[in-house]
Amino acid sequence: MSTPDLAIPFGRDGSSRFLPALTLLMVFLAGLALAAVMDLERALARWDESLTGTLTVELPAATGPTDKSLDAALAVLHAAPGVKSAAPIDSATTMKLIEPWLGTSLSPADLELPRLIDVRLDPGRHTDVAALRTQLGTAVPGATLDDHQLWLDRLARFARSAELTAIAILVLIGGVAVISVSFATRTGLAVHRDTIELLHLMGARDAYVARQFERQALRLALIGGAIGLVLAAAALLALSQATNAAAFLGDSVTLLPALHLRGWNWAVLAVLPVVAGLVAMATARLTVLTTLRRLP
Amino acid sequence: MVRFENVGMRYGTGPEVLRDITLRLDAGSFHFLTGPSGAGKTSLLRLIALAERPSRGLVSLFGEDLSRVTRAALSPLRRKIGIVFQDFRLIPHLSAFDNVALPLRVAGVTENKLRDNVREMLEWVGLADKLDAKPSTLSGGQQQRVAIARAVVARPKLLVADEPTGNVDDAMALRLMRLFEELNKLGTTLIIATHNAALARGFGRPVLHLENGELAAAAATRAAS
Numbered sequence: 001m002s003t004p005d006l007a008i009p010f011g012r013d014g015s016s017r018f019l020p021a022l023t024l025l026m027v028f029l030a031g032l033a034l035a036a037v038m039d040l041e042r043a044l045a046r047w048d049e050s051l052t053g054t055l056t057v058e059l060p061a062a063t064g065p066t067d068k069s070l071d072a073a074l075a076v077l078h079a080a081p082g083v084k085s086a087a088p089i090d091s092a093t094t095m096k097l098i099e100p101w102l103g104t105s106l107s108p109a110d111l112e113l114p115r116l117i118d119v120r121l122d123p124g125r126h127t128d129v130a131a132l133r134t135q136l137g138t139a140v141p142g143a144t145l146d147d148h149q150l151w152l153d154r155l156a157r158f159a160r161s162a163e164l165t166a167i168a169i170l171v172l173i174g175g176v177a178v179i180s181v182s183f184a185t186r187t188g189l190a191v192h193r194d195t196i197e198l199l200h201l202m203g204a205r206d207a208y209v210a211r212q213f214e215r216q217a218l219r220l221a222l223i224g225g226a227i228g229l230v231l232a233a234a235a236l237l238a239l240s241q242a243t244n245a246a247a248f249l250g251d252s253v254t255l256l257p258a259l260h261l262r263g264w265n266w267a268v269l270a271v272l273p274v275v276a277g278l279v280a281m282a283t284a285r286l287t288v289l290t291t292l293r294r295l296p
Numbered sequence: 297m298v299r300f301e302n303v304g305m306r307y308g309t310g311p312e313v314l315r316d317i318t319l320r321l322d323a324g325s326f327h328f329l330t331g332p333s334g335a336g337k338t339s340l341l342r343l344i345a346l347a348e349r350p351s352r353g354l355v356s357l358f359g360e361d362l363s364r365v366t367r368a369a370l371s372p373l374r375r376k377i378g379i380v381f382q383d384f385r386l387i388p389h390l391s392a393f394d395n396v397a398l399p400l401r402v403a404g405v406t407e408n409k410l411r412d413n414v415r416e417m418l419e420w421v422g423l424a425d426k427l428d429a430k431p432s433t434l435s436g437g438q439q440q441r442v443a444i445a446r447a448v449v450a451r452p453k454l455l456v457a458d459e460p461t462g463n464v465d466d467a468m469a470l471r472l473m474r475l476f477e478e479l480n481k482l483g484t485t486l487i488i489a490t491h492n493a494a495l496a497r498g499f500g501r502p503v504l505h506l507e508n509g510e511l512a513a514a515a516a517t518r519a520a521s
Contacts, residue, residue, distance in 0.1 A: 007390070007398060009387065195387055198387070199398075199402060200347075200374075201345060201346070201347055201374055201379055202399045203371045203399070203403060204402040205371050208402060293367075296347065296348055296349045296367070
């Protein structure tokens with residue numbers, strides 16, 4: 001003898017095969033999109049953290065051995081409130097920075113290289129960057145102060161655009177899931193029309209019939225979602241390994257940041273099949289109730 | 297129990313399949329509904345079983361004017377009606393026990409309470425040894441007896457049967473009719489549709505005859521006028 005909720009023979013219609021496959025795909029894609037959103041947030045925070053609190057001062061190339069402009073600039077910087085340290089970047093380091101473009105055949109003497117000062121700010125104190133820029137300009141004509149804001153702004157805009165795209169993909173996936181579950185439920189209602197009418201004539205309330213479809217949708221979506229999550233996790237791990245390997249390829253610079261998901265990121269991803277199940281359940285319920293309302 | 301006054305019914309925007317039906321089934325009565333195929337017997341039974349709404353006229357069931365009953369309030373009314381279909385309408389993947397238990401489960405009766413009730417019903421129709429049998433393993437007569445047990449397990453006040461003997465042999469038809477008589481003796485109001493006028497006459501019960509969507513008396517009156 002069976003349990004009370006098996007009146008509708010769901011095993012005999014196509015939606016039983018269609019829905020898990022569909023949810024698998026949805027959760028897989030949603031997992032990748034969500035991971036992208038979470039990792040972009042992390043990358044953005046890291047860039048912000050590494051660039052905020054640093055300044056770069058650029059002085060014109062030295063005019064001769066008696067040029068005191070570097071000392072003058074350092075004096076201004078050391079006297080400014082909030083400046084923790086100010087260290088000139090030596091010519092060897094500067095050469096290394098331009099090496100990818102100019103090669104190794106040149107020496108510092110061949111080039112009129114600007115002199116750079118790496119400035120670290122005290123995060124606990126306020127620094128008036130505009131006033132500092134004016135003071136430097138007065139002490140050393142032609143000196144410029146870069147607070148990386150332009151670079152940070154562009155980076156933030158790019159990251160936000162990518163994040164919004166990923167969120168839009170997530171919303172689209174959700175929408176497609178709702179439409180698909182709705183169609184699958186309507187198919188189920190059509191296939192099991194006789195049984196549903198029988199239950200209706202026995203005095204079953206619409207909610208009783210809807211509950212059967214809800215549970216079926218939840219069960220199938222959880223199965224498909226769980227498989228989709230496993231596949232998404234495998235893909236993300238593979239991607240993480242690939243980007244990590246790329247990030248550690250000697251000294252070469254990589255544009256692609258290493259994918260690194262933290263514990264709570266994985267926990268959020270693990271909730272995806274449950275969310276898919278609940279969306280499927282709610283959609284099935286709404287579809288059944290709307291359709292049954294047409295019965296007398 | 298059931299009162300129809302000048303009831304008409306159509307499916308969608310089609311022609312009227314029932315016209316000017318006026319009838320009354322008193323509590324505890326036993327009526328046959330006869331007529332040729334296409335006369336509207338099934339449509340009339342579907343109206344009585346609350347499977348359809350009339351397009352005009354007054355339908356009153358259990359003292360309630362259906363035009364004043366909300367859709368939600370129809371469910372409790374439907375639970376007072378048992379239905380037997382010509383094609384049995386058993387759910388193929390459920391056992392005989394579960395098929396019979398379905399109306400009770402729909403009504404929210406607990407498993408403990410329904411178990412004895414269902415067994416008793418299957419015993420009454422002579423299928424105590426077929427509790428776990430799936431419909432596909434039962435003969436036509438056995439399937440119809442399961443369907444009858446299902447229709448009466450919730451102790452309906454009104455039983456509607458559409459050609460219940462249509463798919464069984466004469467001996468089984470007689471046996472099923474005896475079951476219906478027993479039910480009627482217990483107080484259930486019955487209306488049974490059959491195209492077998494001889495079978496209906498043989499039981500000496502009132503017969504409602506439908507022709508072209510009209511009851512015979514109404515049709516006769518129209519012809520005379």
